[in-house]
Amino acid sequence: MKKPKTLPLVIYILRLCNNFFGSRGGIDSLACKLLVKLFRVGNWEIDGDKTKINGKEGMEITEKKYVEEVYNYLHSIPETGHNEFKTSKFISEELKKFGYDVVEGIAVTGIIATIDSGVKGPILAVRADMDALEYEIDGKKINIHSCGHDANSSMVLAAAKEVIEKGISRGRAVFIFQPAEEILGGAIEMAKSGLLDEVEEIVGIHLRPIQEARLGEATPALCHGSSKVVKVKINGLASHGARPHLGVNAVDAAVLAINGINTIRIDPRVPHSAKVVKINTSGSAHNIIPDSVTMVLDLRAQKNEIMEELVEKIKDAINGSVQSIGARAEIEVDGVPAAEYDEEMLRIVREAIRDVLGSSIDEIITPGGEDFHFYTEILKVKSAYIGLGSDLVPGLHHPEMKFNLKALEYGKEILKKVVFKRLG
Ligand SMILES: [Zn+2]
Numbered sequence: 001m002k003k004p005k006t007l008p009l010v011i012y013i014l015r016l017c018n019n020f021f022g023s024r025g026g027i028d029s030l031a032c033k034l035l036v037k038l039f040r041v042g043n044w045e046i047d048g049d050k051t052k053i054n055g056k057e058g059m060e061i062t063e064k065k066y067v068e069e070v071y072n073y074l075h076s077i078p079e080t081g082h083n084e085f086k087t088s089k090f091i092s093e094e095l096k097k098f099g100y101d102v103v104e105g106i107a108v109t110g111i112i113a114t115i116d117s118g119v120k121g122p123i124l125a126v127r128a129d130m131d132a133l134e135y136e137i138d139g140k141k142i143n144i145h146s147c148g149h150d151a152n153s154s155m156v157l158a159a160a161k162e163v164i165e166k167g168i169s170r171g172r173a174v175f176i177f178q179p180a181e182e183i184l185g186g187a188i189e190m191a192k193s194g195l196l197d198e199v200e201e202i203v204g205i206h207l208r209p210i211q212e213a214r215l216g217e218a219t220p221a222l223c224h225g226s227s228k229v230v231k232v233k234i235n236g237l238a239s240h241g242a243r244p245h246l247g248v249n250a251v252d253a254a255v256l257a258i259n260g261i262n263t264i265r266i267d268p269r270v271p272h273s274a275k276v277v278k279i280n281t282s283g284s285a286h287n288i289i290p291d292s293v294t295m296v297l298d299l300r301a302q303k304n305e306i307m308e309e310l311v312e313k314i315k316d317a318i319n320g321s322v323q324s325i326g327a328r329a330e331i332e333v334d335g336v337p338a339a340e341y342d343e344e345m346l347r348i349v350r351e352a353i354r355d356v357l358g359s360s361i362d363e364i365i366t367p368g369g370e371d372f373h374f375y376t377e378i379l380k381v382k383s384a385y386i387g388l389g390s391d392l393v394p395g396l397h398h399p400e401m402k403f404n405l406k407a408l409e410y411g412k413e414i415l416k417k418v419v420f421k422r423l424g
């Protein structure tokens with residue numbers, strides 16, 4: 001079936017209709033949603049550049065709308081970390097079709113696509129994440145792209161398309177599509193794959209909630225904090241409830257440890273926190289003095305030095321406290337580093353933002369964590385990370401998260417400009 005050229009207008013009207021009725025939750029809203037869904041992923045054609053969707057013939061996409069149509073498709077197939085099979089297959093096929101050298105299956109579903117100019121120059125990577133989040137709604141498990149990784153992937157894929165079409169004149173451009181950002185596994189595995197060892201510079205991008213940036217605004221420095229999870233197992237000695245003097249009560253040891261943690265003092269000018277968020281004891285009967293307690297702590301710090309200090313003090317506080325009554329602690333620390341950006345990269349990305357949006361906003365400080373910063377830490381590369389305003393409401397990770405799709409075009413253009421500033 002040949003689609004009329006007025007289709008984008010029809011979709012626009014349907015979306016307006018969807019937004020209008022969506023807030024009122026009527027039957028019309030459902031009908032509109034169904035129609036929008038049908039038009040988003042239907043097997044039809046628009047005049048223009050032909051692109052396969054989901055490996056099927058039939059959908060043709062106008063050049064201008066490529067980023068948005070890719071977004072609509074990825075949005076319709078949300079997949080959780082390390083399960084991004086359809087998403088990865090689609091992106092990989094597109095990249096191969098564009099002419100990239102593509103390596104697939106890194107960290108299960110990760111993709112690395114490279115174009116080499118053959119001329120000496122910088123090796124610049126642009127990174128997107130692909131995973132969605134799982135929710136339980138009305139008793140049903142459902143995946144939703146509520147963090148906008150579908151948007152990140154669409155912007156990077158559309159930028160990759162335009163980069164190879166125009167070509168680069170020096171260095172190499174490397175496009176990374178990583179899995180499992182939300183479960184903090186993807187970036188480490190991609191960075192340790194050995195396939196990115198020659199990368200010198202890296203740029204990431206993420207939509208921001210409306211409170212941080214409006215549509216038409218962007219920063220070259222989205223400053224994530226470091227976040228760590230500390231798992232603690234305290235080992236005491238079991239005994240009968242009637243003879244506590246023959247045991248070491250792991251609960252007593254845990255209480256001492258928590259008090260120790262709560263007395264830690266670190267430079268208050270840098271935001272940070274340490275909280276015990278889970279605690280469990282061993283033993284089933286109330287008359288057993290428990291010989292073990294497990295605890296989980298959530299740590300946040302806006303700078304890596306402060307996080308290191310916090311972790312050391314936490315370990316000292318726990319070990320010192322439990323040992324004072326004869327218990328022992330096993331401590332495991334996991335998590336993501338804070339953002340550390342390179343001034344030169346920030347300058348280049350800032351210029352790209354100004355070229356596209358007219359101006360660039362200051363850095364955005366966010367307490368949220370991001371596994372992107374493992375690339376900087378493991379590969380020792382220069383980095384910057386674009387925070388892109390999109391009028392996103394009500395917030396990231398909210399199951400009804402929505403944003404203005406115009407942001408996709410802005411993000412794609414900014415990424416493209418960054419690549420050409422370095423390699424053009
Ligand atoms: Zn997220």
Ligand SMILES: [Zn+2]
Pocket residue numbers: 147148149181206
């Ligand atoms: Zn995210």
